Amino acid sequence: MRSLRSIILPMGASILAILIGGILVAALGYNPVTVYGSLISGAFGTGINIGNTITASLPLIIVGLGIAISFQSGLFNIGADGQYWIGATAAVWFGYHFNHLPGWFHMILCIVVGMIAGALWAGVIPGFAKAFVGSHEVITTMMMSYIGILLARYLIEGGPMQQKGFNPQSPEVAQNTQFPYFTQGLMQSQLSLIAVAIALVAVIVVWFLLYKTTLGFQLRTVGLNQRAARYAGINVKLFTVLALCLSGMFAGLAGAVQMLGVDHRLLDGFSSNYGYTAIVVSLLARNNPIGVIIAGLFFGALTTGGQNMQMVSNVPAALTDVLTGLIIFFVACERIIPQVIGWYRRRRTLKSTSAA
Amino acid sequence: MEIVDLKKWFPGVKANDGVNLTLCAGEVHAILGENGAGKSTLMKMIYGLLEPTAGEIRFMGKTVHFRSPREAIHAGIGMVHQHFMLIPALTVAENVVLGDEPGRIRFDRKEAQRRVYELSEKYRLAIDPSAKVGTLSVGLQQRVEILKAFYRKAKLIILDEPTALLTPQETRELFSIVHSLKADGVPVLFISHKLDEVLEISDRVTVMRAGKTVETVETSSATPQSLANLMVGREVVLRVEKSPAHPGEPILQIRNLHVRDAGRMERVKGVDLELRRGEILGLAGIDGNGQFELADAIAGLLKVEQGQLIFDGEDITRWSPAERTRRGIAYVPQDRQLDGLVLSFDLVENTILRDFRKRPFAKTGVIDRTAASRYTERLIREFDVRPPDSSRKASELSGGNQQKVILAREVSRDPLMLIAAQPTRGLDVGAIEGIHRQLVRLRDEGKGVLLVSLELEEILSLSDRIAVIHDGRIVDIVPGAQATREQIGLLMTGSRGHSEVSLP
Missing domain, CATH: 3.40.50.300 (P-loop containing nucleotide triphosphate hydrolases)
Structure with a gap:
C-alpha cells in the first residue's frame, strides 16, 4: 500500500504537470495534441529517437544515483555538476595519455580515475569541512562545483589540455578507449551498450549498498537520525565524509562514461546541468535507486522530445523547462495533497455531525 | 459539563x-x-x-x-x-x-x-x-x-x-x-x-x-x-516483587568523573560511584542535575573531561561507544525517539541498530535480513510488542511499545551492565510492570543495573541502593530497603542534614 503510493503519487504529479502544461500550450495558441505528439515521437518515435533518449538519460541516472546516496545520508550534495566535470576532465586526460596501454585496461583506468576524481572533489573539502567544522555542505559543494567547472574550462581555454590550433577543446581520447557503438543505429544515437551496462550495474550496486550492506545501513542511519547513529556506535564524521565521497564518485563516473561514450573530449560550452537535473531525478524517484532509472529516462525523454517538439511544432524548447518546473512543483506539492484530503474529510464529518 | x-x-x-x-x-x-x-x-x-x-x-x-x-x-x-x-x-x-x-x-x-x-x-x-x-x-x-x-x-x-x-x-x-x-x-x-x-x-x-x-x-x-x-482490565501487580539482592564484584567504577554537556556546560562535577554485579543502583535526582549526562558519559556519547571509568576491570574512559557496546554495556537512553530509535526505520532495522555488524545479522558487511527478521519476531513475541509486525516503522508504534522495542534490544544483547535512563517515562501501568520485571530479572542474572529516573516511586521500589545526585555531585548513597520518600526527596535538593544512613 505504502510502496504503491510512493509510485502513484510522483506519477500523478507528472501527469498533472503534463495536463497543466497542455493548457498552457493551448493558451499560447498551439495545438496541445500536436505539441505533445511531437514531444513523444521525438523521444520514442523511432529506434534512433529511443536511443537518443537513453543516451540523454544515462548521465542523469548515474549522477542521480550519487545524489540519492547523499540524500539518503542526510546530505545535500548540490555540487554534482562540478564533480561530474572533474570526473570527465580526469577521464579525458588519462584517455589521451598512456596510449600504449591495451584498450580495455585503458578504458577501466579512465573510468576509475574519473570516479576517484569526483569522489575526492566532493569528499575532501566539503566532506571534511562538514564533519569537523560543521560547514554546510550546500555551500561548500556548490562552491567546489563552480571551481570544478571553471577549472575544466581553463584547462581547455589556454590551459595545458587545449588542443593546439582548434577551438577551445581537448584532444580526443584514444580510439581504443572510446566505447564501441556496435551497430549503425546505435552509432547514430551515440548509444553504447557498455554505457548502458555501466549504468545498470551502478543502479544495482547502489541499491545493494544502501539496503543490503552494513555500510548502507550506517549511511541511512546517519541520514535519518544522527543522535541515534552515535548511540548505535556509528562514527558519524567518517560516514559524512564517506557519503559525500560516494556521491561524488558516481558524479565522476557519469562524467567519465559520458566522455568515453559520447563526447570523447572536453568541449567548450559547459552547460550540461546534469548535476542539477539529477537532483530532481533523485527527488522524483524518492531517492530510490530503482526509481532513478524511471525518473532519469523521463527527463531524458523530455530533453530529446523537447528538441523535436521545437522543430516540428515551433514551440520554444524552453517550454520543456517550464514543464520540468511544473513537475518539480507538483512533486513538492504531493505532500500537500494528503493534507487537503484530510481537510476535506474533516469538513465531511463536520457536516454529518451538524446534520445529525 | x-x-x-x-x-x-x-x-x-x-x-x-x-x-x-x-x-x-x-x-x-x-x-x-x-x-x-x-x-x-x-x-x-x-x-x-x-x-x-x-x-x-x-x-x-x-x-x-x-x-x-x-x-x-x-x-x-x-x-x-x-x-x-x-x-x-x-x-x-x-x-x-x-x-x-x-x-x-x-x-x-x-x-x-x-x-x-x-x-x-x-x-x-x-x-x-x-x-x-x-x-x-x-x-x-x-x-x-x-x-x-x-x-x-x-x-x-x-x-x-x-x-x-x-x-x-x-x-x-x-x-x-x-x-x-x-x-x-x-x-x-x-x-x-x-x-x-x-x-x-x-x-x-x-x-x-x-x-x-x-x-x-x-x-x-x-x-x-x-x-x-x-x-x-485484569489483575495487576503494582509493587515489584523481588528477592533480596546478591551483589557481587563491582562491574563499573566511576572515579572523580567530570563531564560537560553539548553546550560545554559542566554537568557532572566529580562523581565517584560503584555499581556491582547483581544489584540495581538507583540514581535519583531532580531533572537537570547531571544524571543524564553521567549516563551518556558511561555509554560513551559524551566525552569524559576528567576522571576515570573502569568497566569490568578495564579502563574504558577513552573507548568509543561501539567498543563499549561490544564489551557489554547496554543503554536505554532517556529520549527514546531522539536517541533510542530511528523512527522511520522498521522494527527489524531498529532491533539490529546496535548489533548490525555482528553475526548473524551481517556477514562480511552484508546484512542478513532473514536472520534479523527472525530475531526481531522473537523479541516481539517475548516482549509483547504491539502490533506484532516487524515491518512496521518505529514511528507507527505507541510510546510504550517503542520503549519495549528498545528494552528488548538492549536486554537481549546479553550485556554485563544496563544503564536505564527513564525507562518507563510516560508509560502506563501495564507496560511499567513488564519493564520493571525485566530490570529485576537482569539483576537476578547477575548483571549490574544503573537505573536513572526522575520518578522517586520507581527508584524506591526497584533500587537495592540509591545514589542521590545534586548539582553534578553524589550527595549520598542510601540502602534501598531503608530509604523513605521524604529522605530521598530532601537529599535531592542537595541537603544531607537529615540523612540517617550513610555509606562510604
Missing part, C-alpha cells in the same frame, strides 16, 4: 467509542487510563481540535460543537497541555495575554502586567509577571499556562498529564493550586495515568480503557489496586 456517548472513529481505529462523563461544579474529576486508552482524543474533542463522529458534549446546559480551540476558549474551557505552549523569550505577562492583548494598536505592557498580577493574586498563583518564561522552572511555567486559562475567563480547567515533567515538590505545589481552585468552585478535569496522584487529588475518577469509559467511582471508595485493575 456532560459528555454523552461520545465517539471518534479514525479510519480503522475507534479512538473513542462510547465516552460518558459528568463533571459537576467545584469538583476535581480525574480521567485515568493507560496510554492509548483515548484520553487525548477525548481532550482534543472537548477542546475543539477534533470533531466527534457521534455523541454530544454539553457545557453549562447547552450542547456545544467546537470547531476550533478558539471557540472552546471563548466558551470558557481552559486547557493546560502536557507540553507547554509558551514562548520562552517573552515575559510571563506577555505570554499570558498573547492573542488577546490589552491596548488597541499599541501593546499596553503596563496594563498587561497589572492584569496578570491581579489574576495571580486572585488565584494565589505567586509569580513575577515581568520574568522571562525561559528562565522559569517547569512548575512555574505550568502556572503561566494556568494563568493563561484564567485570563481567558475559563470556567473549567483541563490539566493534561500535568505532573509528567514536575519534581515531587512542584507536584505538591500544583496540588495545592488545584485545591484552591476547587475551593473557588472551578471544576478541574485532571488527566493522568498515575494512580497515586489521582487518588490524592480527585473527588471522582472516571477510568477509560480501549476508548470507552469503564466506570466512574468516588475516589474515597477506590484503592490503587481496584483502579489499576479497572485500567488494565
Whole structure:
C-alpha cells in the first residue's frame, strides 16, 4: 500500500504537470495534441529517437544515483555538476595519455580515475569541512562545483589540455578507449551498450549498498537520525565524509562514461546541468535507486522530445523547462495533497455531525 | 459539563467509542487510563481540535460543537497541555495575554502586567509577571499556562498529564493550586495515568480503557489496586516483587568523573560511584542535575573531561561507544525517539541498530535480513510488542511499545551492565510492570543495573541502593530497603542534614 503510493503519487504529479502544461500550450495558441505528439515521437518515435533518449538519460541516472546516496545520508550534495566535470576532465586526460596501454585496461583506468576524481572533489573539502567544522555542505559543494567547472574550462581555454590550433577543446581520447557503438543505429544515437551496462550495474550496486550492506545501513542511519547513529556506535564524521565521497564518485563516473561514450573530449560550452537535473531525478524517484532509472529516462525523454517538439511544432524548447518546473512543483506539492484530503474529510464529518 | 456517548472513529481505529462523563461544579474529576486508552482524543474533542463522529458534549446546559480551540476558549474551557505552549523569550505577562492583548494598536505592557498580577493574586498563583518564561522552572511555567486559562475567563480547567515533567515538590505545589481552585468552585478535569496522584487529588475518577469509559467511582471508595485493575482490565501487580539482592564484584567504577554537556556546560562535577554485579543502583535526582549526562558519559556519547571509568576491570574512559557496546554495556537512553530509535526505520532495522555488524545479522558487511527478521519476531513475541509486525516503522508504534522495542534490544544483547535512563517515562501501568520485571530479572542474572529516573516511586521500589545526585555531585548513597520518600526527596535538593544512613 505504502510502496504503491510512493509510485502513484510522483506519477500523478507528472501527469498533472503534463495536463497543466497542455493548457498552457493551448493558451499560447498551439495545438496541445500536436505539441505533445511531437514531444513523444521525438523521444520514442523511432529506434534512433529511443536511443537518443537513453543516451540523454544515462548521465542523469548515474549522477542521480550519487545524489540519492547523499540524500539518503542526510546530505545535500548540490555540487554534482562540478564533480561530474572533474570526473570527465580526469577521464579525458588519462584517455589521451598512456596510449600504449591495451584498450580495455585503458578504458577501466579512465573510468576509475574519473570516479576517484569526483569522489575526492566532493569528499575532501566539503566532506571534511562538514564533519569537523560543521560547514554546510550546500555551500561548500556548490562552491567546489563552480571551481570544478571553471577549472575544466581553463584547462581547455589556454590551459595545458587545449588542443593546439582548434577551438577551445581537448584532444580526443584514444580510439581504443572510446566505447564501441556496435551497430549503425546505435552509432547514430551515440548509444553504447557498455554505457548502458555501466549504468545498470551502478543502479544495482547502489541499491545493494544502501539496503543490503552494513555500510548502507550506517549511511541511512546517519541520514535519518544522527543522535541515534552515535548511540548505535556509528562514527558519524567518517560516514559524512564517506557519503559525500560516494556521491561524488558516481558524479565522476557519469562524467567519465559520458566522455568515453559520447563526447570523447572536453568541449567548450559547459552547460550540461546534469548535476542539477539529477537532483530532481533523485527527488522524483524518492531517492530510490530503482526509481532513478524511471525518473532519469523521463527527463531524458523530455530533453530529446523537447528538441523535436521545437522543430516540428515551433514551440520554444524552453517550454520543456517550464514543464520540468511544473513537475518539480507538483512533486513538492504531493505532500500537500494528503493534507487537503484530510481537510476535506474533516469538513465531511463536520457536516454529518451538524446534520445529525 | 456532560459528555454523552461520545465517539471518534479514525479510519480503522475507534479512538473513542462510547465516552460518558459528568463533571459537576467545584469538583476535581480525574480521567485515568493507560496510554492509548483515548484520553487525548477525548481532550482534543472537548477542546475543539477534533470533531466527534457521534455523541454530544454539553457545557453549562447547552450542547456545544467546537470547531476550533478558539471557540472552546471563548466558551470558557481552559486547557493546560502536557507540553507547554509558551514562548520562552517573552515575559510571563506577555505570554499570558498573547492573542488577546490589552491596548488597541499599541501593546499596553503596563496594563498587561497589572492584569496578570491581579489574576495571580486572585488565584494565589505567586509569580513575577515581568520574568522571562525561559528562565522559569517547569512548575512555574505550568502556572503561566494556568494563568493563561484564567485570563481567558475559563470556567473549567483541563490539566493534561500535568505532573509528567514536575519534581515531587512542584507536584505538591500544583496540588495545592488545584485545591484552591476547587475551593473557588472551578471544576478541574485532571488527566493522568498515575494512580497515586489521582487518588490524592480527585473527588471522582472516571477510568477509560480501549476508548470507552469503564466506570466512574468516588475516589474515597477506590484503592490503587481496584483502579489499576479497572485500567488494565485484569489483575495487576503494582509493587515489584523481588528477592533480596546478591551483589557481587563491582562491574563499573566511576572515579572523580567530570563531564560537560553539548553546550560545554559542566554537568557532572566529580562523581565517584560503584555499581556491582547483581544489584540495581538507583540514581535519583531532580531533572537537570547531571544524571543524564553521567549516563551518556558511561555509554560513551559524551566525552569524559576528567576522571576515570573502569568497566569490568578495564579502563574504558577513552573507548568509543561501539567498543563499549561490544564489551557489554547496554543503554536505554532517556529520549527514546531522539536517541533510542530511528523512527522511520522498521522494527527489524531498529532491533539490529546496535548489533548490525555482528553475526548473524551481517556477514562480511552484508546484512542478513532473514536472520534479523527472525530475531526481531522473537523479541516481539517475548516482549509483547504491539502490533506484532516487524515491518512496521518505529514511528507507527505507541510510546510504550517503542520503549519495549528498545528494552528488548538492549536486554537481549546479553550485556554485563544496563544503564536505564527513564525507562518507563510516560508509560502506563501495564507496560511499567513488564519493564520493571525485566530490570529485576537482569539483576537476578547477575548483571549490574544503573537505573536513572526522575520518578522517586520507581527508584524506591526497584533500587537495592540509591545514589542521590545534586548539582553534578553524589550527595549520598542510601540502602534501598531503608530509604523513605521524604529522605530521598530532601537529599535531592542537595541537603544531607537529615540523612540517617550513610555509606562510604
